Amino acid sequence: MGGITSFLLAATNQGKVRFVLWLVCFVSLVWASGFFMARELLAGMDREVAAVLETHTRIRTAALQTLDTMDAQLTAAPCSPLYAEQQRRIAFLPDGMNELFFFENGRVICTANNGLLPVPVALGTPDLTPSGQFAVALWLDRDLASIGLHGLSGTFAIRGNHGVVIPVTPLAAPASNWLKIEVVVRAGDGRWWHTSGMPGVYADALSPPDGLFGLHKGNWLTTRCDEGGVHCLVARASLGDLLVVGSATIIAALVVSAIVSAWLAAKLYALFAHVWSFEARFLRRFQQRGLVCTYQPLLDLKTDLVTGCEVLARWRDVDQTLVFPDRFIPLIEKKGLTRVFTALMAQQAFAELASFIPLGERLQVNFNIFPQDLDADWLLQTFAPFIEPGSPFDLAFEIVETGAIEIETAQLTIDALRDEGIAVYIDDFGVGYSSMQTLAKLSVEGVKLDRGFAMAPDQSVMARMLDHALDLVQSTGLKVVVEGIETAGRLAEMQASGKVDYAQGYYIARPLGIDAFAQILTERDARSRRQPRLVA
Numbered sequence: 347m348g349g350i351t352s353f354l355l356a357a358t359n360q361g362k363v364r365f366v367l368w369l370v371c372f373v374s375l376v377w378a379s380g381f382f383m384a385r386e387l388l389a390g391m392d393r394e395v396a397a398v399l400e401t402h403t404r405i406r407t408a409a410l411q412t413l414d415t416m417d418a419q420l421t422a423a424p425c426s427p428l429y430a431e432q433q434r435r436i437a438f439l440p441d442g443m444n445e446l447f448f449f450e451n452g453r454v455i456c457t458a459n460n461g462l463l464p465v466p467v468a469l470g471t472p473d474l475t476p477s478g479q480f481a482v483a484l485w486l487d488r489d490l491a492s493i494g495l496h497g498l499s500g501t502f503a504i505r506g507n508h509g510v511v512i513p514v515t516p517l518a519a520p521a522s523n524w525l526k527i528e529v530v531v532r533a534g535d536g537r538w539w540h541t542s543g544m545p546g547v548y549a550d551a552l553s554p555p556d557g558l559f560g561l562h563k564g565n566w567l568t569t570r571c572d573e574g575g576v577h578c579l580v581a582r583a584s585l586g587d588l589l590v591v592g593s594a595t596i597i598a599a600l601v602v603s604a605i606v607s608a609w610l611a612a613k614l615y616a617l618f619a620h621v622w623s624f625e626a627r628f629l630r631r632f633q634q635r636g637l638v639c640t641y642q643p644l645l646d647l648k649t650d651l652v653t654g655c656e657v658l659a660r661w662r663d664v665d666q667t668l669v670f671p672d673r674f675i676p677l678i679e680k681k682g683l684t685r686v687f688t689a690l691m692a693q694q695a696f697a698e699l700a701s702f703i704p705l706g707e708r709l710q711v712n713f714n715i716f717p718q719d720l721d722a723d724w725l726l727q728t729f730a731p732f733i734e735p736g737s738p739f740d741l742a743f744e745i746v747e748t749g750a751i752e753i754e755t756a757q758l759t760i761d762a763l764r765d766e767g768i769a770v771y772i773d774d775f776g777v778g779y780s781s782m783q784t785l786a787k788l789s790v791e792g793v794k795l796d797r798g799f800a801m802a803p804d805q806s807v808m809a810r811m812l813d814h815a816l817d818l819v820q821s822t823g824l825k826v827v828v829e830g831i832e833t834a835g836r837l838a839e840m841q842a843s844g845k846v847d848y849a850q851g852y853y854i855a856r857p858l859g860i861d862a863f864a865q866i867l868t869e870r871d872a873r874s875r876r877q878p879r880l881v882a
């Protein structure tokens with residue numbers, strides 16, 4: 347998880363990640379547009395098919411109604427003159443069914459147009475026998491010359507003894523010229539006959555879809571049958587034809603998808619970067635996990651022993667890298683979480699330090715306190731375990747002087763803390779707001795010179811100022827801590843000056859994990875100090 351997040355957030359991978367996001371959005375949008383276009387297309391095809399089928403349904407209904415009328419009104423003796431009269435009356439009804447006939451023993455005996463046939467006409471086996479809802483037998487697409495209608499063809503539809511000739515129905519042209527339609531008549535046993543339109547379309551519809559969006563071999567097909575399922579219409583739209591006909595729409599959809607995808611990808615990346623930004627992940631997690639206490643040894647120059655440490659925070663990021671406080675301290679301040687953070691540090695440091703400190707030994711423990719948290723009640727409560735009777739710790743707070751510190755209130759707090767045995771040091775003395783003037787007004791235990799002095803190269807202005815700063819602080823009678831000791835020479839210089847109480851710096855040791863710090867304490871004697879002890 348951490349690795350993936352770091353990979354995604356790495357500046358060098360941003361281009362690739364944005365491109366992949368764009369691609370995913372683009373493919374999804376094209377897919378979605380394809381899906382909706384296919385759906386609309388099929389709905390449109392269905393509407394067209396329904397319109398064409400309506401003609402067939404009308405004719406079918408007319409044929410069935412004519413048969414009903416014949417059953418009801420042909421009361422005379424079959425094929426008698428009166429019967430012929432009755433037949434003609436029905437044939438003249440304006441429903442398109444003009445040829446009616448009497449049928450017996452598989453033969454047409456008499457018709458409305460030609461009366462009694464000289465020789466009854468045998469129709470043979472019907473193509474469609476009556477079944478289910480459709481109680482009519484059909485002889486499809488027959489030449490009508492045998493019943494005296496030369497040059498015509500039609501379908502014989504017979505129910506009982508009454509029959510009607512259904513004229514060939516011309517296929518209404520579909521509104522869309524890229525649509526191919528075929529009309530078939532289907533038997534209950536699965537057989538089917540082409541009646542009009544483009545042969546082969548129905549056969550295509552019998553194969554199952556084999557492509558995306560319900561495509562059959564590169565075609566969209568839609569089938570609709572009339573009531574009873576006798577007449578069926580199949581419409582076919584080929585993808586190739588559609589790409590040509592709809593090329594303008596498709597190009598527009600691709601361009602719009604590309605633009606929208608670019609916008610979406612940028613938004614998604616921004617959202618991801620926001621959710622997984624350092625700020626978001628630190629604030630989301632630091633109270634539960636990742637906070638690490640490190641301990642930088644404080645060397646007592648009078649005894650040459652490590653007698654204390656400064657507790658310094660680190661945070662382990664999701665990818666396990668250790669983050670330094672300059673990245674998260676400003677966040678903590680910005681979000682007003684300084685007390686929560688300091689309390690967590692106090693808790694964790696106490697648990698770690700108390701776990702190994704030998705009985706009877708003492709250790710000075712320095713914490714950095716945010717100036718705005720200089721509140722005696724809260725500090726005493728938060729650091730209570732360090733100051734309770736029998737505690738092996740001498741607690742000290744380091745406070746950076748800022749313009750926000752109100753001297754009189756600060757002094758009250760410092761006094762209250764001193765009453766409980768807690769020392770207060772002015773941190774980073776010599777830079778920022780710290781001044782001799784305020785130092786004179788504040789009664790603190792000591793000052794910690796800003797590390798810039800000790801770290802400055804020999805002979806530099808800062809290095810020369812170090813000596814003056816030491817003189818100044820010493821004149822106040824306060825304790826002096828010099829941090830930023832990076833060389834043996836600077837350490838020797840500080841020892842020789844006789845003006846420094848404690849030294850801290852990378853030459854003595856870097857901020858250490860609890861195990862390494864415990865190890866240093868077990869070796870704390872003069873011999874171990876004389877050898878270089880660069881750790882980490």
Ligand SMILES: Nc1nc2c(ncn2[C@@H]2O[C@H](COP(=O)(O)O[C@H]3[C@@H](O)[C@H](n4cnc5c(=O)[nH]c(N)nc54)O[C@@H]3COP(=O)(O)O)[C@@H](O)[C@H]2O)c(=O)[nH]1
Pocket residue numbers: 642656657658659660670671672675691714715716744773774794797801829830831832850851852853857
């Ligand atoms: N309120 C809190 N502030 C905290 C806490 N933990 C840290 N901090 C503040 O963050 C600042 C940076 O700290 P860090 O990166 O840990 O740096 C400390 C030392 O590593 C560094 N140091 C010490 N010796 C040397 C050295 O020889 N060379 C060198 N280049 N750097 C050195 O100095 C920093 C200690 O500073 P200070 O606090 O002034 O003693 C830091 O300013 C902390 O205030 C926290 O828990 N709470």
